[in-house]
Amino acid sequence: MDAHHTYETDQPTFAEGKISDRFLTTRGALENYVENDRMPFWTTQDTRNAMVATMIPGGAAIAAFALFARDKETVDWWSTQVKKPDWAPSDVRLYSIMDILALSPLGYASYLVYKSGGGFDYTDTRLALGLYGANMMFALTTIPLVKKKNLGCLWKNTLMVHLTAAGAAYAFYKIDKQAGMWMIPYAVWTGFYAFLTYSIDKENQVMKDF
Structure with a gap:
């Protein structure tokens, strides 16, 4: 031909x-x-979809903040009873604020991947969004673990949050560089979170031994 x-x-x-x-x-x-069929045209419907997608992780972070702010017992436990490394912030509200800032762009990033990645017809897009979904599941699991004051499970869960966040950031970047860049602050923050909760668990295990 x-x-x-x-x-x-x-x-x-x-x-x-x-x-x-x-x-x-x-x-x-x-x-x-x-x-290179990646649905390149952005429409008003895409704008609406991106806004809805943005509200999901951002709304979850705000809801978690409101939940902890009203739970005086959990706030007091974290602020006064849990032994933390000297470098760790003591106010639980600071962590909630950082969660909101880090989580807010994720919904937009996920929609960019869905849009640029051709939807669920492509394996790489399904994998990227699957990692993102798993990350949201692990992130939500943090709430009951904190309320149950289970430090051992908490640090293991935050490690999974970080690993899925890093994996999603890499998978997002391979499909849409802008989406991947939006994920980087969240991946870094969850890495700090994982190291912090691991350190806290170790500090409090030492106290139990005494």
Whole structure:
């Protein structure tokens, strides 16, 4: 077949060929489009979807903050009874604020991946969003673990939060660089969280031995 032969396609192509009412293109441009079919056009519906996606992790972080702020027993336990390293902030509200800041961009990033990654038709997109979903599950599990005052399970869970966050950030970046960049602060923060909860668990195990 002639590489310069003109074919008809249902999608507009600007890389090669001519723009017409029937969207005429060359074979090379058509193959390039098929190989890189990543739904490149942003619509008002996409804006609405991105806003809804943004509200999910951000709303969860705000809800967790409100829950802890009203739970005086848990706040007092974390602030006064739990022994922490000297470098660790003592106010539980600071952690909640950092959670809100780190979590808020994640919904937008996940929608960028869904949009740029061609939806759930692609394995890499399913993997990236699967890691993101697993991360949200582990993050939500933190709430009951803190309320149960289970430091051993808490640090193991925060380690899983960090690992899935780092994995999702890498998978997001491979699909959409901007989405991956939005994930980096969250991955760093969860890494700090994992190290902090591990250190806290070790500090309090030493106290139990005495």
